[in-house]
Amino acid sequence: MKKILALILSVILLTAVTSTEAMAFWGKKEKKEKIVVWLPPIGENDKVVWEPIIKEYEEANNVDVELEIIPWENYSEKYAAGIASGQGPDVGYMYAEMFPQFIEMGAVEDLTPYLTKEDYEKYIYIKHGKMMGGMYGLGIEAANPAVIYYNKDILASIGEDVPVTWEDFIRCAVKATQDTNKDGKADQWGFSQGWGAPYFGDLNWNWYGFLWQAGGDIFNDDLKSVKFNNEAGVKTAEFLKDLKFKYDVLPPYYMAQTNKEMLQTTFGPGKSLFSIYLSSAAGEILDKSFPDLNYGIILSLEDEDKGTFASVDQLVLMSGAKDKELAFGLIEHMLSTQSMTKFHKHHPRAPIAKGEPYQGDPRLQKMIETQEGVYRPLVVGPHGVEIYEYLWKQLQMMMAGEQSAKESLDEAAEYSNRLLAK
Secondary structure, eight states, X not given: OHHHHHHHXXXXXXXXHHHHHHHHXXXXXXXXXXXXXXXXXXXXXXXXXXXHHHHXXXXXXXXXXXXXXXXXXXXXXXXXXXXXXXXXXXXXXXXXXXXXXXXXXXXXXXXGGGOOXXXXXXXXXXXXXXXXXXXXXXXXXXXXXXXXXXXXXXXXXXXXXXXXXXXXXXXXXXXXXXXXXXXXXXOBEEEEOOOOOSSGGGHHHHTHHHHHHTTOOSBOTTSSSBOTTXXXXXXXXXXXXXXXXXXXXXXXXXTTOOHHHHIIIIITTTOEXXXXXXXXXXXXXXXXXXXXXXXXXXXXXXXXXXXXXXXXXXXXXXTTOSSHHHHHHHHHHHTSHHHHHHHHHHXXXXXXXXXXXXXXXXXXXXXXXXXXTTXXXXXXXXXXXXXXXXXHHHHHHHHTTSSOHHHHHXXXXXXXXXXXXX
């Protein structure tokens, strides 16, 4: 009898243990991994475009992907707060100015161990991910340079050809600034450039290209000090300031609008000869909202050199990612030829990997394919966010007439060099 009871108890115990293990096993299997992705808006309605691409990865890997689109205005601050609180993403998007801070924090994973020989051959802008002793990103947004838009009808009306030099540009802008309705006030301007952006993103078109054209740059070669307040920098700043205070070719609301807003309110409606912004705005803003506008595109003016800004922004694997292999797999899926072909069908851009067809603006294809070097990204330097934010505020004060070009640049350089000396 005792043997029978012992056998019954053993069976009950074995069944209980087996059931518990099975429940734990299936519970674990049913609880999917989650990958959090933070991106800025690359185009309009990005989330809708990304969702089917991401769904493919979710289904193939039994994973949930949580995508959040973060406005440009507080983008880097959101990362800093998220990482500090342990609530950051697994996969993120970073622009050049952000990298030093987050690499030094150990928040961004070096991708070197994850990349294959085929990856180095496949990604067109992979060299730009190499920085600060590692490979910290794979390019997702590139070859979208800042360009000067010009109104062909206004240019013809003043008897001028497309400008090449700074002197050409000033002469055309002065001639185009007119009181066309004879009410005693100008209602057509030479250059609808906006200085009202609340954050430093408009340095991309208002400053870097002109600085490079004058032969200047931001950092000295050792990245331990800045040189944007040297002779070339001051020449650039005075050129920009003179457009308002010497030549008066900017609209009176130039301190109240961004460059994107200037394109929408002034250049698009045919009220200025020149405007400056991203090349992608041709198709995304001008062609859609102003289909009758007769305009052309200048990649760069010439002074001592040629040059204009074009970012190479990166997808990054965050060091805090819970499953790094799974998260890196998502990066490769998002950047695959198949995925980017779908994404660029909605947001036309040049390819970022070999094998992807060119789906950008056909008017820009030759320029994009033959003039890399004229358009270029920033050098990744320490304290980029702080330095550029402070420089932008100083240039805004200069353009508001509150201080001279040299005062603004010297103040920004002194602040920057103090940061770099720490």
